[in-house]
Amino acid sequence: MSKKKIGYDDAYSLKTPEDSIKLYKKWAQAYDEDFALSSNYLSPAKICSFFNKHARNTDTPILDVGAGTGLVGECLNKTGNKKIIGIDISPEMLEQAKLKGCYSSLVSANVTKKIPLKNNSVGAVVSAGTFTHGHVGPDAFDELLRITKPGGLFVLSINSKVFIKGGFQEKFSRIKNSISVPIFNEFKAHGNNKDENFSKIKIFASIFRKK
Numbered sequence: 001m002s003k004k005k006i007g008y009d010d011a012y013s014l015k016t017p018e019d020s021i022k023l024y025k026k027w028a029q030a031y032d033e034d035f036a037l038s039s040n041y042l043s044p045a046k047i048c049s050f051f052n053k054h055a056r057n058t059d060t061p062i063l064d065v066g067a068g069t070g071l072v073g074e075c076l077n078k079t080g081n082k083k084i085i086g087i088d089i090s091p092e093m094l095e096q097a098k099l100k101g102c103y104s105s106l107v108s109a110n111v112t113k114k115i116p117l118k119n120n121s122v123g124a125v126v127s128a129g130t131f132t133h134g135h136v137g138p139d140a141f142d143e144l145l146r147i148t149k150p151g152g153l154f155v156l157s158i159n160s161k162v163f164i165k166g167g168f169q170e171k172f173s174r175i176k177n178s179i180s181v182p183i184f185n186e187f188k189a190h191g192n193n194k195d196e197n198f199s200k201i202k203i204f205a206s207i208f209r210k211k
C-alpha cells in the first residue's frame, strides 16, 4: 500500500512545538517535491524578493526563522546574500537545508523560547511559512528584536488568517515604539495548483526595522 502524502490538513492541524517536531521529521525529505513544487509554493521567493528590495548592505547576517529545508536561504544566497543563519525546531528539516549549502550556520532551536543568539547580533530577520496556524506566534517578536541590531530589517510572512486572531495586529501595536511603521504587502502563498485549500492562503509580508 502506498503511504498517504502529507499535506494541507496535516500542516494546518498543528497545535504545539512538539507537533511541529513530529510532523516535520516525517515531512523533511519529501517537503520540497511533494509540497513546495506540487503546490506551487511562492512564499520563499516572495520574501526573498521583498528582502532584496528593502535591504541595505548593513543588514547582515540574515537570520531565517523556521528555515525548514532552506527555500528562503537558497533564494537569498543565489541573489548575492552570503551570510545567512538558518534556525528551526526540526533537525531533520535543517539536514535538508544543509544539503543546499546556502547557510553559513544552522541552529536547531525553538524560537518561542530563549533564542541561543547574542543581543544585537543579527542584521536582518526573514521568515516564510512559519508565522502561521499552530507554528510560531507573535510572542517570538520579543526575542527576535533582542537579537537584532538597531536598524535591522525584518521581512516576515504572516498568514492573514492568524494576523488578527493570532494576536499579530495587537503585537504590532504593542511594539510600535521599538520598530519603524510596518509596511504590509498582501500576496498569495501559492500560484496555480490542484489543491484549492492552498490557493486560498493569503499572506501579509510584514516589513519593518528595529529602531
Ligand SMILES: C[S@@+](CC[C@H](N)C(=O)[O-])C[C@H]1O[C@@H](n2cnc3c(N)ncnc32)[C@H](O)[C@@H]1O
Binding pocket: 017, 020, 021, 024, 043, 044, 065, 066, 067, 068, 069, 070, 071, 072, 087, 088, 089, 090, 093, 109, 110, 111, 112, 127, 128, 129, 130, 135, 136
Ligand atoms: C511551513 S515550514 C516553512 C519552511 C520554510 N521557511 C519554507 O518556507 O519552506 C515551517 C517551519 O517552521 C518550523 N517551526 C515550527 N515551529 C517552530 C518553532 N517553535 N521554532 C522554530 N521553528 C519552528 C518547522 O519545523 C518548519 O520547518
